[in-house]
Amino acid sequence: MNKDTFITLYSRDIKRLRAEIEQYPSESALWARLPGTINTGGNLCQHLIGNLRTYVGLTLGGHAYTRDRDAEFGQRRFSRARMLDELETLERIVTGALEGLDGGKMLEEYPRTVLDMFPEQPVGVILTHLLAHFSWHLGQINYHRRWITQVQSTQP
Template sequence: MLKESLKSLFTRDLNKLKSEIEQYQNEQAIWLVDKAILNSAGNLCLHLVGNLNTFVGGELGKTGYVRDRPLEFSQKNVPRAELISMVEATIAVVNEVLDQLSDADMERDYPQVKVVEGGSAIGFMLIHLSTHLAYHLGQINYHRRLLDI
């Protein structure tokens, strides 16, 4: 049940991420920062894609994904269509990897030692990644409503 719930949540929230990026009336606004808003929606999108491809795809699915975390926050002006394509590819990777996991796998230790506080099981890590996605998704929603003028 945990695996199916996580698949549902990741798919729902990654599709919502796509929707948020699509809803920007002004594509350049995706990359705006202002006052205390230090991360653009575009950089948060890149960060979420990098995060899930690293911790789900690379670690659990052995996809060979190599993360460049600093680039997630420094790269600018990636076209909207490319961001959306990256999110769609991430949905596929997450679902493919989760489909390969058994209930027993969810109880095993996550391959990297001490990634987050509070637990070491794969299931715990996946819950953490889902809440991380939801946190930044909320930031992107506010970013769009405040800065897409």
Template sequence: MLIETLKALFTRDLKKLQTEVELYKKEEHLWKIEGSIANSAGNLCLHLVGNLNTYIGKELGKTDYIRNRELEFSLKDVPREELLNMIDNTIEVVNYSLDSLDEGALANEYPVVVFEQKTSTEYLLVHLATHLTYHLGQVNYHRRLIDI
């Protein structure tokens, strides 16, 4: 039951991320930073894609994804269409990976230490869902502040 809930939430919020990216009137504004805004919406998008492909795709779905976290925040001017495709692919990877789990696997220890101590797979997946939502809110706020 939790796996289906998580799949629904990840899909919903990744689709909302796509909508936010699409709503920018000027594509170059996806990459704009100013004042105390340290991360552009484009970089937050790259970060979310990298995060989910690593912790769900690679670790749970056994994909061959290789993360370059530094590039998630330094890469600029990735075309909007490419970002949208990355999000689409991430939705597929997340759903495929979560389909490979059964409810009993949620209580298992997550395969790598992400925080200072070991966690359950369930804990990490719930964390990833809230992490996505947190940054989705930042993207929405960025768009409303910058893309005027």
């Protein structure tokens, strides 16, 4: 894939994530745990922000960021309003970092180890992996939001 395709796909999915967060019926619904699960929609969203800020924004774009992965899953770091602001910032950072990549850069080795199973990790492969990871969690958030919305709409 070329950078324009990555920009289109990342931008699309960050906007989809933003739409999911906006559709939660309440702030508390964002943090509700489903039976048999460990992650809330809010925690998964925080995780996606931290992941892309680290692996795209910081590593490829040079945007300062200090990640606390444990807090992404264990704390309510952002209100819903702040989360939506963070997603707007994330889209600008990610698309800006991707704009700076030329065709040759996609073939260069990614400067951090991400996938232990691959001895070579070109930037394009890592960007594909990160996009798949993002989409996987976006689907989980969609399911969480639909389930929570259904439960809350059926309660008196």
